Amino acid sequence: MKRQRKAAKKHVIETEAWEEEAEPQETAADEPDETGWKTSTAQMAGLSRLVRVGVWALVVSGPALGMLAFLSSSGPAQGVAQPVVAATPASPVGPAAVAELFVAAYLQAGQGTERDLAPYYSGSVALSVKPGTRTATQSTVIASREVQPGYWSITVAANVTAHDDKGKSKRLGVQYFRVGIQAVGPAGAGGTEQGATVAGYAATSLPAQVAAPTALKPGDLAYGTDRGSTSADPSVETARGFLAAYLTGTAELDRYTSPGTRLQPISPAPYAAVKVTGIQDDLSGSGQQKVPADGTVLHQLVQVEATDQAGSPVALSYALTLKSRAGRWEVASVDDAPAVRASSLPSAAPPTTTPSPDAATASPSPSPSNS
Incomplete structure (x- = not known):
C-alpha cells in the first residue's frame, strides 16, 4: 500500500515537471495534426490537470481499497460449512449435592423444626418425630439419573445413627434414600436454559427410603498361585523389600524398581515396620527359584501387616507388576487395582431410559429455591 502511494506521488511530480519544461506558445489557431485533430495548449493543460486529479484520487483511495481487499480476503469462504x-x-x-444436603437435613429434622427443610422443599411438612432422633454421620450420592430434562432422580446412601432420650446412640447402618430434584439454569448446573447464569433447585417431595442396591459378586482374581508368606522366591523378596521401603522410607526405591519407573515413597512415612503375610501371583509352578528370561511380566497381590508409629498393626493389600531383568525381578508399577480374569467381569447391559414409577408421576415444584 505504501509502495502504491509513493509511485503515485512520483508520477505527479514527473507530470508537473514535464509541463514546466515543454509548455508551448499559445496561438490563436494551431495547425491540425496528421489525423485531422486540432490540439491546443489549453486542451493539453486540461488533460494534465485531469491526469493529476486521477493520480491524487488513487493516492487518497489507496488505504480504503487496501482495507476493503483485506476484509474481503479474511471473510468466511462462500459455501464452507460452519462448525456445529x-x-x-x-x-x-x-x-446430587442438593439431594445429599436435603437427606441430611431431613434425618435431623423433627416436630417444630420443619422450617429447616424449606431451602430444599417448599411443600407442606408436618413431622411427629423428635428433632435429632436420627442423624447422618456420613452420606454420599451413589446414583443419579435425569428422568426428564432438568428433572433428576438422586439416590443417597447415609450412615444413620439413632439417639434415644437418655443420650445413648445406636448405629443403624447404611440406609438409602431417593429424592426427586428439579433443576433450573444452565446445563452445567443440571438445567436446560441456554445462556442462564443462575441455578436453582427444589425437591419435589420428601425423601423415599429404598432398598440397598444389589451387591455384586467379586470377579475371579487373576492370581492363581499362592506363594505364602515365608517363600524364598526371588519375586517375593523383591515385593517384601519394595513395600518396606515404600511404607517406612528406610531404603531407596531404586534398588527394587525397573529403570525409568518413577515411584515416590509415602512421606512422611506412616509405618515403622512392614511384614508380608501372603503373596499370590499369576505364574504357574511352585518355588520359582530361578528368574525367567528378561522381559517376563509377573502380577502379584501382596498382603501386608504394617505397624504404625504407635505400634498398632494395619492390614493392607498391594497389586504389583514385576518385570525380569538381568537375572532379577524389579517392580515396574504399583497397579491401580488387583487384576481380574476378563471372563469374570460382568457384561455391560444396555442403559435403560424407562423412568421409575415414582419419578414419572412426580410433579415439578412451581418455585425452586435459588442456590
Whole structure:
C-alpha cells in the first residue's frame, strides 16, 4: 500500500515537471495534426490537470481499497460449512449435592423444626418425630439419573445413627434414600436454559427410603498361585523389600524398581515396620527359584501387616507388576487395582431410559429455591 502511494506521488511530480519544461506558445489557431485533430495548449493543460486529479484520487483511495481487499480476503469462504457447536450435556453435580444436603437435613429434622427443610422443599411438612432422633454421620450420592430434562432422580446412601432420650446412640447402618430434584439454569448446573447464569433447585417431595442396591459378586482374581508368606522366591523378596521401603522410607526405591519407573515413597512415612503375610501371583509352578528370561511380566497381590508409629498393626493389600531383568525381578508399577480374569467381569447391559414409577408421576415444584 505504501509502495502504491509513493509511485503515485512520483508520477505527479514527473507530470508537473514535464509541463514546466515543454509548455508551448499559445496561438490563436494551431495547425491540425496528421489525423485531422486540432490540439491546443489549453486542451493539453486540461488533460494534465485531469491526469493529476486521477493520480491524487488513487493516492487518497489507496488505504480504503487496501482495507476493503483485506476484509474481503479474511471473510468466511462462500459455501464452507460452519462448525456445529455440540450441546453441553446436563451435569448431575448440582442436583446430587442438593439431594445429599436435603437427606441430611431431613434425618435431623423433627416436630417444630420443619422450617429447616424449606431451602430444599417448599411443600407442606408436618413431622411427629423428635428433632435429632436420627442423624447422618456420613452420606454420599451413589446414583443419579435425569428422568426428564432438568428433572433428576438422586439416590443417597447415609450412615444413620439413632439417639434415644437418655443420650445413648445406636448405629443403624447404611440406609438409602431417593429424592426427586428439579433443576433450573444452565446445563452445567443440571438445567436446560441456554445462556442462564443462575441455578436453582427444589425437591419435589420428601425423601423415599429404598432398598440397598444389589451387591455384586467379586470377579475371579487373576492370581492363581499362592506363594505364602515365608517363600524364598526371588519375586517375593523383591515385593517384601519394595513395600518396606515404600511404607517406612528406610531404603531407596531404586534398588527394587525397573529403570525409568518413577515411584515416590509415602512421606512422611506412616509405618515403622512392614511384614508380608501372603503373596499370590499369576505364574504357574511352585518355588520359582530361578528368574525367567528378561522381559517376563509377573502380577502379584501382596498382603501386608504394617505397624504404625504407635505400634498398632494395619492390614493392607498391594497389586504389583514385576518385570525380569538381568537375572532379577524389579517392580515396574504399583497397579491401580488387583487384576481380574476378563471372563469374570460382568457384561455391560444396555442403559435403560424407562423412568421409575415414582419419578414419572412426580410433579415439578412451581418455585425452586435459588442456590
